[in-house]
Amino acid sequence: MQADKCRTSCRGVRKELVIESPTQRKNAAQGEVEAESPVPVQAKPKLIEPLDYENVIVQKKTQILNDCLREMLLFPYDDFQTAILRRQGRYRCSTVPAHAQEEAQSLFVTECIKTYNSDWHLVNYKYEDYSGEFRQLPNKVAKLDKLPVHVYEVDEEVDKDEDAASLGSQKGGITKHGWLYKGNMNSAISVTMRSFKRRFFHLIQLSDGSYNLNFYKDEKISKEPKGSIFLDSCVGVVQNNKVRRFAFELKMQDKSSYLLAADSEMEMEEWITTLNKILQLSFEAAMQEKRNGDSHEDDEQSKLEGSGSGLDSYLPELVKSTREAEIKLKSESRVKLFYLDPDAQKLDFSSAEPEVKPFEEKFGKRILVKCNDLSFNLQCCIAENEEGPTTNVEPFFVTLSLFDIKDNRKISADFHVDLNHFSVRQMLATTSLALMNGGRQSSPALQDILHEAAMQYPKQGIFSVTCPHPDIFLVARIEKVLQGSITHGAEPYMKSSDSSKVAQKVLKNAKQVCQRLGQYRMPFAWAARTLFKDTSGSLDKNARFSALYKQDSNKLSNDDMLKLLADFRKPEKMAKLPVILGNLDITIDNVSSDFSNYVNSSYIPMKQFETCTKTPVTFEVEEFVPCIAKHTQPYTIYNNHLYVYPKYLKYDSQKSFAKARNIAICVEFKDSDEEDSQPLKTWWACVHKKRLCCSFTPSPKPGIL
Template identity: 25%
Template structure:
């Protein structure tokens, strides 16, 4: 046998499959790897497979330059060349639900409001890879794509699938009974059965042209046409794709950020009728969660009065706006449960007498006895007319009832008809509330809805139901609070409800309840903006009712919303001298202290003007300590000042008409300043009430402050309880977020001192306060952090690339900002586990990177890249790491750690005011040209000052901070490495796009120091993957996948030879570890 040559002895004779099996066996701690590789059996420990040393990758860029493609490469040219136009940055306009954008009308706004509006209105900045769908990483058969393909497909129903129904089924049964026993007993498919079927079957229709001679070509053409008729264009794509033998990891495109809605319920109020009709009745709807003891929707006010009854109030009610005439509403429920009730409250015009006296006629008179009681009814109508003329603008509580929502949903869902009518009686029942739910079933026209699923809390697929509520409970003057209501609602579900023993008010309220359509027409938002598909503004609208979720909802703000809800709760005038008994509270939103400074920002209720300057609470007759159940909705101005405040004026209303006695007499005053040290003031208040008008400059002080010379009820004790709730995408209502945004905005405007809480921050201590506020972001509540997530991340990123100049010194906040980002991202990952995709990416963060993130503007007073950018302030430094690093900081590609110091900074460039103003004006003139906004500003500065201002680039700073971080910060960054990798790649793409470098040679696109940091980062992360894979398998899998996607993305934008060297580094480290782990 001939002797083998030396090089041949080193050649491995082991096939690749055995190598893969051995490696997978060594990494058997990962169940995912075992699943993907489908390892069967075991590998002998006596045979080891030597791992071939990775070869040095080719310098692809140099190779392509030195080996240009031949001109006549033909069809293969497109396969050989990577398309130069693969990457594109697209600014996609946001989809606005409303016909008019929901932005404030004020021309002057403070920086925080301006930033919020920019965040909610600027276009999406999307990086598109045009040819991604041609690669192996693209999977066209996503779940959403499958659903889209299946739309419009007819359902295939076969005879064996059809269920017998109705008369046809009965006829077949009768026919079977008439047959002889021998036929019935004959097995299916037997000869006898076949003969019987054949003899009794109808003859088939004749086939025309059967015997005609037709050319084969014509037959083929006809067959081809018939095959194409109604054929799906992607027939084979309808079948789910088979499992891949070697699965490819793919990233799904995140959902577009949008406004949150829960399960939506459409409620239509059809009619309200009492036994007697003598006066107008005013109704409202709201949802309550008994278990959470929380009101979970705002009020919906509707008017079902006849024109005759409305006419009684014309002297007191302005012409009705179309927006206040709605009789249908869409409620949103994020957390549906068995504890949700739809509560209906009724009010009437104030009159002399307590609630029981006023309700008595409605309980004793019957419609059938109208003729017999004609004189009494005429007298009641005359009295009601007098009260409407005199007291028409005041209300009093009248009656209420409630509907257990889930009983209606489950009842409607279990019925066979397409729609149902359910009569609900709340008094004199023989069973419990839940047992009286379908006493009357009457068919209605089909709304073409079907029921799917048996989930009792599913509000999206139950059958529409018409409810007839026949009885109401009389309001009790001393039991009007929400706590009393929750007790009543809880009692309703008990078999021995005390409410059954109460004497009801007989009425008939008809309402429709159904799942809300996906895109309803003629719909108004809670701000009264018209939702798209609003063909005619004269049509009676449907109102979207704002939800107050029972629990926190973690969704970022995407639209401008700035609403305030005021809930007067109780008043204690027991110790007040005088005869104040019929008490109402007038609520006004003031921008000054003069009576004319009341703002028309209070939403109207029903059949009135759209906005008003004042609102009144209902009056409880002859009660010095009344409870209130009012909800007053206010449209907050975008910018608030220290003079904006809520003014409460307490009046005694004279129900009896007397000479020289005014209709209303002021008996007290109190107020709430809207801002306290720059923060919106909300929550529960127990306020003292002044007997006199407040003095000048009262609005900047709290009523708790003892003002000299003022008289107070009950010695300045708190006697008025009120709750103020804000639903705002402007005000964070979190002290830590408020402080951070306030300090950042102070830097923008260079306005010192800054008052935050009880602190007065001067410029000399701003640096410490700013750093402490960044560190304290981790202490803020998670819900406001998520709501303002996009703006918060934008501000942190801005601090990384534009460190501020404080007292003439540059403050480098890159490390603190990176730590805050890592902490926030990790916190979201731990607390929002249900929002992760298959790779552990949080959907909110993935959406931020894909749609929202863009390069911050690094030039003062110039627009941010892309349309919709807002100019920044001149009080940030534009600086960079020194262009030439000291010798001690030189980084070689072979090093595994970066020695860069993020605190080393260059000299700040600060042009004088004249140059600055010229730059600002020229930059704004060119704001429409996003491609050249950076380069033109740079060139212009260079022309004026003789030097090009240096700048920090986010991807460079991000890589640097990541490389040098350590301890818990590094651990947090590793846990969510995907976020920083994807953020870095998008920053790189934007940088190339805005500097026209996408067509530049790849070797010259990025500086060497940045590539050194990338090499160090990849090397350390590869080491972490190798060293941790047996300790934390799940984390290592996520980290390995994130690194793989990162390297894949780098191949599209960087020097490919450099990326190949990074892949070699990872391979060597994994191979070295695997070699040492072999027994």
């Protein structure tokens, strides 16, 4: 039986030998040897949990309290102190709706609402100075950054009178020090209250008699100063209270200036008096030096004529300069020798923990857009008695937004503008004013501040761009009241002959349509312009809007608009688009730091808001910030905006209507699935409804084709 088994196994081996190659046979032999040898099992590394400091303190409480070195392990009980920092905002009232916290049904929602209204709690650590590196521990004796200069007998000058004279020149003069606020007048941005930084200033006199105004981050003047103002280049010190109280300005010879501010008027006057006194002394010294220079030239000329050899007079000066160079070399060598001491090599931990500041609202490059006029070549007097101005024959509505063709996306919300004349607005059916804000009355405080007359027809908007570059466009989309196809509605505006008869015909049709379909819109035209010259955010103020191009009914989406803007700088492509005869006048400008009378995207007024009804109100337009890490910022204000964009409607599969057109899409929000539930009142971005008190509707409707 064993022989049969052996014979069978040999036959199996013989078959395998016929099939395998020599290389495979060798690898198989090695595999058999490895299989027979024992394989060492690698032990997994033992996971060690980190030490729980608090648990150790609790477990060994008795042992630690009896230890004479317990102060090195236990934290002081008075280590930290808490202080309340009042929340500072730029709004006149809270951005959270009234009674929102009381009506919140979830604890999570309640806590989230508190983050927008509650004050900041600031934690100050009393013994924070002891938590750093051992060479940075506080010491009663002031530590100097540089080693003291040691004077030896071999270094002493033979002529002590010269040393005394030079030492006296350094110790004399005017000195002053104190805290001031420094503003940068030479930066690319304008000086504001935020740009002032508190610095410790120290006025010193140098060995040559000139003065320097050094400034430090703290009162440790032994450190290297953060900067210096050379007063020998200063031409005047004047008071300047334009940006900040108790401020004064140092004017330099190169037309630049330094803006400083004191804490009180008395300190400001003391600094101005001291600095002007130094400038007066410097001026007198310069005049005296000039007079001495003239007499010195005469003396040198007489010495050269009367001296037989100039070498004898030159030798003492040469010996003196050689002596000074030797002393300097010795001093520097000794200082470098002491640098070998590790305690002398101090580490800088000033930037390890930044200064704690509350979160602030972040903005990009802010642009003020002013909408002035929209006029077409087809105009007439729309009054029945033909007494009145010549205006457009029907109402038009402009929607402004920003597009970025580099990132291929829309980067701002829509800003709706109504530039129609008062008589043209009367053609639309009047709508009732609903004093509803999501089902309840608006805040009484806002009703007293925001008047409907000033908010009804906005013409100024503030856009913000976080990443400015030349490929960002300001796009204006123009709509009109629904009346047929786009081609039929735009045809009268594309002809230039016999405009009076055509205008009357269009006017008659527009009056009828506005009464029946005044709440429905249709696309009509579009125009665009560039915003920036470069990536630094310089506005291209000389650019103007392009011609008004007829809106293509097959290219209405944002993606279609991005494709059109990609060819905007190609004249051969833009020349093929049909043009509507008209002009859109819109200007752009930078937003100044003292700009007032504007509201944010949620219609919350700023602190500088004026309650006058005649002053135009400017609206902030919300930016769609790119979702990347470097532009991510915490939310500091309550903002509850939901943007809904209907993309398309597939209506090909229905068979009820052979030729269906003028399909209106109605967007509703409901808080339940019941059949009798009423739609919630939500904001809808229609121009004729963009008012403070009538900006909410239960059934919004977009444009129709």
